[in-house]
Amino acid sequence: MPTTTQPSDAGEPLGPLPQEFAAIVRPELPSLIQEIGIEITRAYPEYAQLLNGPHSAAIRYGVEQHIAAFAERIASPGAAVPLRDEACRRFGRFEAYEGRGLERLRGAYRLGARVALRRAKKVGRRYNLSPTLMLSFADTLFAYVDELEAVSREGYLEVRSGADGRSEALRRRLLHLVLAGSPVPRSAIAELCEQTGWVLPERVTLVALRSPAGAPAAPLDNDVLADLSDPQPHLLIPGPVDEERRAALTRAFPSAPSAVGLTVPTSCAADSVRWARRVLEL
Structure with missing residues (x-):
């Protein structure tokens, strides 16, 4: 049986958990993992569906890695936990693929920590563990949750950065097709509009920027299409350019010379950018 830690003074400063504490924690892990799973699926029904779906084994393995690695952290502070880190990144990637933020995942992590802390209180009473030790456990536990969140965020941002890059590429492609005019099938433009969430306007105004625009x-308005990497940078603005649009352009490109073309039917967008470029050359 693990050595019992006697109560200590309440004013004793918090320190690292004794490595022997891992021997107390490990026997609790199987039932603790099950209890955490029950609480999380009750609080987050979307995770309940995942745990009963085709990827349930991988998800349960990830949860087990999170909890088992905490016990190992107590036994070997500072030890690398590559399996846990990869499980965290996978969870973060999944949230990004689902189009969600990280709020639910953070909530699930913190709910799991509360369940673990509740179990620790029972274990503490069973072994007569000191209040200072229990405070150290809580402090270590929530610091560990911060680690889980940070590593999960890495996976999340990995997907989001790739998705953002792909979205920008699709929007540039859409801009090029609109400027190409009638030779391009409307179905091709409609497909890109659907993929990017851009609503095809009846009239547009093109803006030419002097290179390099930087x-x-x-931020540009979400309905503005832009190709700033082109040798002749340009923007497409739905409808006319009013004072609000002009102010937004000035904020976005305070030092880049620009020229606003005429507002034309969308099918004539190439004429608008051509006129804007001529003005910019004057």
């Missing part, structure tokens, strides 16, 4: 200093 990255926008302020």
Whole structure:
């Protein structure tokens, strides 16, 4: 049986958990994993569907890695946990693939920590563990949850950065097709509109920028298509350019000379950018 830790003074500073504490924790892991799974699926029904779906084994393995690695962290502080880290990244990637933020995953991690802390209190009473030791356990546990969240975020951002890059590429492709005019089948433009969520307007205004335009200093409106990597950078703005649009352009490109073309039917977008470029050359 593990050595019992006697109560200590309440004012004793918190320190690392004794390695022997891992011997107390390990026997609790199988039932703790099950209890955490029950609580999380009750609080987050979408995760219940996953645990009963085709990827349930991989998900359960990831949860087991999270919890088992915590016990190993107590036994060997500072030890690398590559399997746990990869499981975290997979969870983060999955949230990104599902189009969600990380709020649910963070909530699930913290719910799991609360369940673990509840179990630890029972174990503490069973072994007469000191209040200071239990405080150290709670401190270590929530620091560990912060690690889980940070590593999961790496996987999430890995997917999001790739998705953002793909989205920008699709939007540039859409801009090129609109400028190409009538030779392009409308079905091709409609397909890209559906993929990017861009609504094809009846009239557009093109804006020419002097190269190099650089990255926008302020975000462009979501309905603005842009190709800033082109030797002749340009933007497509749905409808006319009013004062609000002009102010947004100034914020985005405060030092880049620009020229606004005429507002034309979308099928004549190439004429608008051609006129804008001529003005910019003056």
